[in-house]
Amino acid sequence: xxxxxxSYKTALDGLYHYLSGYLSISRLEFQHLxxxxxxxxxxxxxxxxxxxxxxxxxxxxxRGLVRKYLPLKEGEQTIQLAxxxxxxxxxxxxxxxxxxxxxxxxxxxxxxxxxxxxxLEQLYRQHPKFERLGRLIITDLFVRKDHRFFDQLRKNTxxxxxxxxxxxxxMLQRVPQKYIASYLNIKPETFSRLxxxxxxxxx
Amino acid sequence: xxxxxxRYISGFTSLTDxxxxxxxxxxxxxxxxxxxxxxxxxxxxxxxxxxxKGLVRKYFYKGRTxxxxxxxxxxxxxxxxxxxxxxxxxxxxxxxxxxSTFLSITRDQLEKLYEKNPRIERxxxxxxxxxxxxxEEWEHECLRLDTxxxxxxxxxxxxxLMQRVPQKYLASYLNMKPETFSRLxxxxxxxxxxxx
Numbered sequence: 001x002x003x004x005x006x007s008y009k010t011a012l013d014g015l016y017h018y019l020s021g022y023l024s025i026s027r028l029e030f031q032h033l034x035x036x037x038x039x040x041x042x043x044x045x046x047x048x049x050x051x052x053x054x055x056x057x058x059x060x061x062x063r064g065l066v067r068k069y070l071p072l073k074e075g076e077q078t079i080q081l082a083x084x085x086x087x088x089x090x091x092x093x094x095x096x097x098x099x100x101x102x103x104x105x106x107x108x109x110x111x112x113x114x115x116x117x118x119x120l121e122q123l124y125r126q127h128p129k130f131e132r133l134g135r136l137i138i139t140d141l142f143v144r145k146d147h148r149f150f151d152q153l154r155k156n157t158x159x160x161x162x163x164x165x166x167x168x169x170x171m172l173q174r175v176p177q178k179y180i181a182s183y184l185n186i187k188p189e190t191f192s193r194l195x196x197x198x199x200x201x202x203x
Numbered sequence: 204x205x206x207x208x209x210r211y212i213s214g215f216t217s218l219t220d221x222x223x224x225x226x227x228x229x230x231x232x233x234x235x236x237x238x239x240x241x242x243x244x245x246x247x248x249x250x251x252x253x254x255x256k257g258l259v260r261k262y263f264y265k266g267r268t269x270x271x272x273x274x275x276x277x278x279x280x281x282x283x284x285x286x287x288x289x290x291x292x293x294x295x296x297x298x299x300x301x302x303s304t305f306l307s308i309t310r311d312q313l314e315k316l317y318e319k320n321p322r323i324e325r326x327x328x329x330x331x332x333x334x335x336x337x338x339e340e341w342e343h344e345c346l347r348l349d350t351x352x353x354x355x356x357x358x359x360x361x362x363x364l365m366q367r368v369p370q371k372y373l374a375s376y377l378n379m380k381p382e383t384f385s386r387l388x389x390x391x392x393x394x395x396x397x398x399x
């Protein structure tokens with residue numbers, strides 16, 4: 001129990017630093033946020049948000065590894081892979097309050113710091129400073145999304161693969177290869193072949 | 204001219220007349236002829252533009268090929284959004300297809316408005332969230348729908364653009380070859396039978 005408490009403290013400290021990266025907030029202001037935050041724990045391979053249900057939460061990962069995918073006729077299309085410090089949820093469902101068309105599922109045991117839709121709205125109304133923080137975070141998410149969108153259109157398979165392994169080498173250790181291949185929109189066979197080509201260079 | 208902006212905003216949140224007037228006082232009217240560039244690749248986007256009248260495309264060059272990522276019509280926002288929001292150089296060009304009139308605001312003026320009025324800041328957050336979600340939805344659609352389905356969905360939602368936008372631009376926007384676009388368009392012209 002004591003160990004768990006200290007790990008929550010570490011998670012909340014992480015959250016404070018994460019938010020401070022967007023806007024300077026005092027420890028006191030951060031205290032206003034805490035009553036709205038829920039700590040949610042999941043085992044590995046657990047469905048956090050199912051297809052067809054309305055997303056209740058905005059989640060930041062305190063510890064763990066999570067993927068989001070679209071269930072399609074041809075199989076699961078991975079659209080996001082997220083680790084510690086990343087935000088992951090079914091955002092269309094969360095903001096529009098409509099049934100989710102994507103699935104959020106853990107790969108490793110995961111701890112989320114989450115805020116529900118209702119709590120977030122209440123927080124914005126009671127503390128305008130968090131309204132600004134919300135704007136800055138969504139702006140950052142938009143800019144990142146635009147960047148990924150642009151990359152997908154501009155780069156070929158090989159370039160996408162090389163750029164990803166250069167910038168996400170930590171992911172290669174933790175994420176099953178088939179999920180990374182799906183995320184990069186590369187066939188698993190092609191992914192293996194590209195990975196194989198990489199090896200001789202290392203020695 | 205302000206009415207269409209007012210209508211757009213009321214879809215997201217309500218502003219009082221005073222708040223709307225405060226915002227309107229910071230806007231500038233900008234007019235462009237057709238085929239004029241609002242921003243070139245490599246420049247930093249300084250304006251957020253609400254399109255009052257006209258038609259605009261946003262695109263980038265992949266080698267020598269133009270890849271269109273947005274076609275905007277009246278009542279929509281268009282700019283190099285990520286550059287505007289991040290301050291980094293734009294990989295995109297924004298160009299008018301028809302003579303166009305915009306209500307525009309600079310980044311500095313917008314920041315000032317956010318400082319002055321929290322409800323305008325709230326509006327900003329909601330509009331950016333909306334842009335973010337549109338992009339997410341587009342990504343889902345590209346993965347979920349095949350070429351034919353995307354074509355049909357686009358035609359259904361934008362019958363007016365079929366008339367106004369050159370076919371090669373629509374094909375580029377939908378990420379399909381011009382030949383494919385022509386073939387799909389041909390399918391549309393078949394007379395509908397009573398059974399459908």
